[in-house]
Amino acid sequence: MHILNIESATNFSGGVNQLIINVLGLKKKGHKVSVACVYGSPVYERLKDKGIEFVFIDEDKVFKSALIIRNFLKNNDVDIVHTHHSKGHKMGLIACLFRKKEKLVVQRSVMFPALDLFKYHNPRIDMFLANSIAVKDVLERYLVNPKKISVIYSAVDYEKLKGVDRNKARREIGVEGFTFGVVGNYSDFKGHDIALRAFAKLKRDDVRLVFIGKDTEKLKDKVISLGVEDRVKIFSFVPDAYRLIAGFDVLVIPSLKESFPNVAIESFLLKTPVIGTDVGGIPELLKDGRGIIAKPYVDGLKMAMEKALEIDLDGIRNKAFEFAIDNLTADKKVEKLEKLYYELLK
Template identity: 25%
Template sequence: MEKVLHLISGGDVGGAKTHVLTLVKELQKNLVVKIICFMEGPFAQEAREMGIDIMVLPQSKRYDLKVVDTLTGIIKDEGFTIIHSHGARANFITRFIKKKLSIPCVTTIHSDFMLDFKGNLYKHIIYTNLNIFALKKFDYFIAVSQSFKDMLVSRGFPDDRIFVVYNGMDFQEDINYKSRDEFLNERGLAHLKDKKLIGILARLHPVKGHEVFVKAAADVMIDYKDIHFLITGNGGELPSLDSQIKQLGIDKNVHFVGFVDNPYDFLNAIDINVLTSYSESFPYVLLEGARLEKPTIASAVGGIPMLIDDGVNGYLFKAGEDKELSKKLRMMIQDEDKSRSMGKALYIKASENFSLKNLAMDHINIYNKMLNNKKVRSTYEDNR
């Protein structure tokens, strides 16, 4: 039986956290799987609550290499046959483990690594280049959309070592979330309980395109002055967005609700789910919204068009085009019956095509291919 070690920073939130934890939980049904991360926090705690085998190896700083020897020893002692890495920090550590061990290594490309540190010049120059340095040494790559595979190939990564696996989730598992009234009450927005609410659930990062959401909100409010817009998250782009909202004179209708730990609390509270990213892989927030049959509008980037059929189970718009977004928002606001039917259709497509079971089986097949290729190479080298 394969023994797979997943490496991740441990500071992850949102889609990457959901992906790794749900994937590993499902993989445990068929493989021996362990996660090692490099910081304590919600990620590690949630993994423990899910019954996942997880270990925390703290680093004194982001690229502290003292953990490499410890990890090498764990891999040898516990007999791991594959390393599966997630994110820049784990990729960097894996690059040095490969110097010590001949073990197949794969990394999942959850985002466009050239944009991960956009908005912070220092981090972009240092961390992006260190990540590229690490990625060049990996044996295999898992892209979470075909567009991400195309991106990797265009940047010189070998086509035959890149697998495409779209995200998936367990649509049968029970989910818990607060009522709309309870969520709005605790966020100081009880007065909005009878209003139509349009929301965006995304980290406050330039790549997420929140300014497009705000501009579209201002345009929609010309005709619909009683609609309200909710934005999640803390820090990041919040000051500049707040300034933009005040300049547009829509601050009474656009509300920052802060960090949201359980995405379903927020998604249950809103009427329309919007995503305005300039770059995406295959975002979990759309699958989570589909789980609740939420009418959805998203930018047509990454793998999103694989889930949303424009005008059938949601609406798509060209990234950055706030006028097109406001037009699609008006269409959803005006025809509530069609919006509800779109939400139901989105649930059907998501549950039939993007299940957690499919996600796990795709990974098991990839692991088997990696190990078989290693055996073939070893046999070839032995016979030379």
């Protein structure tokens, strides 16, 4: 097969990481994989030495980029066009209009409403690929044809995690005692403030909280106002932050909106137990004893943190690891993706 991926993003994100996993996994299986992306973007930088053919597009010029992609399709024997992120979706859809050969797959990995009729109810789209059942439910709620929706969970490259050392991570974090960690870029819907306030209400001098992620330094004034500056550490952005997850006793995902957090999968495979809010695709991951599910407000997270401090976490740790090995590794994901593509081409 020849697969063209379209990724318009200029920042690194969980979605970008999933595209990279797809591209490298499919190439390893012997397929030809091309990528339409912005020159100098994280996608380009991470794949430029991997033998991938690139088509360069402009994130801010959707129609022009669509014409560039359409020209590439005319001159190359492409079987699957797989779009990622909102602008990439639109570019791919315009590029494929009135073309019958290529199968068009639209990746959907967010919980936002599917309101654009052109993008979500267009008959040219062959398949929507949701990264969780929760995302599938959102698409169906906005009347997307259920027969055109498949679910393949996000995944993590387990090989890169095998060399992570807990003791080294602990030293790098520089904390002692039981440690909760939050990993994710600061935003209104990621719940950093809720996690901080819940932690402050614990009133435990022997417990620590660590924040890692872009713009998390915005929490510093709130940390001081809550009087917990001696128990909270903020690292801001850290490259390859998964290295430090092994240093936490528990990872906390306090999101108010979340489709299927990559950081939870990394934690599963690193055997770091997870607390997550009861929103989006998080319960899919944590159900059946694979984590502690919290209500998405301050007292709900506080209760979950207290539970983590009281119980034996080994059962959670082992169940989560086994589930991830069986369902959430890059190899498992690529096998399912390849099968989906072949079914579309029948």
